[in-house]
Amino acid sequence: MKIPEIWIVCYESGDEEQEIFYSLLGSSSSSSFSSCFSRGAEDPLEAAGLGLSMPEDVWFGSTRCGVCCCSALGRAVALLFMLLLAAATLLGNALTLAVLLGTRRYRTPHGYLKASLAVADLTVGALVVPLSVHAELALALGGPAPAWTARANVSGSGGGALHPCALVGPVFAGCTLVSISTIFLLTLERAVAVLRPLHRDAVVTRRRTGALIALSWLGSFFLAVSPLLFGRDVALEYNPCSRMCTYAPRAAASALLLFPAFDFTLLGAAVLVNLVSLGSLRRHSRRRRRLAGNECALAGARRLPSGADIRAARSIGALTLAFTASFSPVAVLVVGNARGNEWCGFSFFAFWGLAANSCWNVVIYSAGERRFRQRALRLLTGCRDKSSTHT
Numbered sequence: 001m002k003i004p005e006i007w008i009v010c011y012e013s014g015d016e017e018q019e020i021f022y023s024l025l026g027s028s029s030s031s032s033f034s035s036c037f038s039r040g041a042e043d044p045l046e047a048a049g050l051g052l053s054m055p056e057d058v059w060f061g062s063t064r065c066g067v068c069c070c071s072a073l074g075r076a077v078a079l080l081f082m083l084l085l086a087a088a089t090l091l092g093n094a095l096t097l098a099v100l101l102g103t104r105r106y107r108t109p110h111g112y113l114k115a116s117l118a119v120a121d122l123t124v125g126a127l128v129v130p131l132s133v134h135a136e137l138a139l140a141l142g143g144p145a146p147a148w149t150a151r152a153n154v155s156g157s158g159g160g161a162l163h164p165c166a167l168v169g170p171v172f173a174g175c176t177l178v179s180i181s182t183i184f185l186l187t188l189e190r191a192v193a194v195l196r197p198l199h200r201d202a203v204v205t206r207r208r209t210g211a212l213i214a215l216s217w218l219g220s221f222f223l224a225v226s227p228l229l230f231g232r233d234v235a236l237e238y239n240p241c242s243r244m245c246t247y248a249p250r251a252a253a254s255a256l257l258l259f260p261a262f263d264f265t266l267l268g269a270a271v272l273v274n275l276v277s278l279g280s281l282r283r284h285s286r287r288r289r290r291l292a293g294n295e296c297a298l299a300g301a302r303r304l305p306s307g308a309d310i311r312a313a314r315s316i317g318a319l320t321l322a323f324t325a326s327f328s329p330v331a332v333l334v335v336g337n338a339r340g341n342e343w344c345g346f347s348f349f350a351f352w353g354l355a356a357n358s359c360w361n362v363v364i365y366s367a368g369e370r371r372f373r374q375r376a377l378r379l380l381t382g383c384r385d386k387s388s389t390h391t
Helices: 044-048 072-102 109-140 164-195 197-203 204-228 255-291 295-303 307-338 345-363 370-379
Strands: 007-011 018-023 036-038 234-239 244-249
Touching: 036 345, 072 345, 109 164, 109 204, 109 244, 109 295, 109 345, 164 197, 164 204, 164 244, 164 255, 164 307, 164 345, 204 234, 204 244, 204 255, 244 295, 244 307, 255 307, 307 345
Parallel strands: none
Antiparallel strands: 007 018, 007 036, 234 244
8 A cells, every 4th residue: 555755653553662763755555564644634544544543642743742843833943943053052162162272371270171061062063963953954845854864774783884873872972971071070170279279289280180081081982882882772863853863772771871870970979069169169258358458367368269260160050050950851861761761842852952051051151251251252353462362
């Protein structure tokens, strides 16, 4: 029996995983799939004419696939969001790297950690988001979907060509882990500056910071590919719900729980360290107010953290909270997927909320600094400042 050239959804009714994938077919037969349904029809069974029963959770517009994922307006808004996010992430983080690496005053352990975070965010904007834009743009223009977006083809190991998700999936996971580990390192660096300002230069050195940055990248990407190396029931595929290349458990895959366990361990530790640092800052601020007007006492107050250290510590605290808020939905989704659940509409907002954090990081930890804004403005306008390389 022929099926017209329409978007269809195929549901593996005999599989507990309820595998769903999108494909643009010219013809097919009901024997190829457990059940096939046409998109957008009020009664998909009658439109397809297959006389099969349709699971309620597969129907477009249901809780599995909401308006954000299936309607024309939802796809257009999602595509616009992806384009703006890619542009903002690339521009913001490229400008951040230009400022951090091109200005002498930022060539410090703290500046190197910021640069590492910017590189991770820039990679997301350069590789992860454009791949999703490519897939969604092909659909928006009315052409056939790229072959690699079909789930049936993604997990297959047969073929000689490297699947895009084999690269983009681990890159997104690895860069997310790098961002979290870098935030933790930034928190420790600021804690030393606040709690032990006289020992900061001796404890936090460029060599040690560089070694920790390299270790965080190697460890994060090893952890990113570990579910594929040690998990038998985990594959990479383009998820039509989240519009991203993600890890897909073929069964209850406990290997995926490594991600939320690692992330929340570091984020929880960073939150605790930030609370200690901010508590110390409050005590230092009270002491500075008490010493105001006493020159002798103020001379001894040099041991207190500087104003720049205080502002940086507050920025890192805000950065930690923002990343915790953006990653928490993904952690819930990963745990649900590991237990065999798939929440379509929720997965889109969860993953893209996390991706959007790559853009907001620039605003939180860099744009709030006056000297950074001035230097960035000079780079954008082409103005040259002789003192910029010495301050």
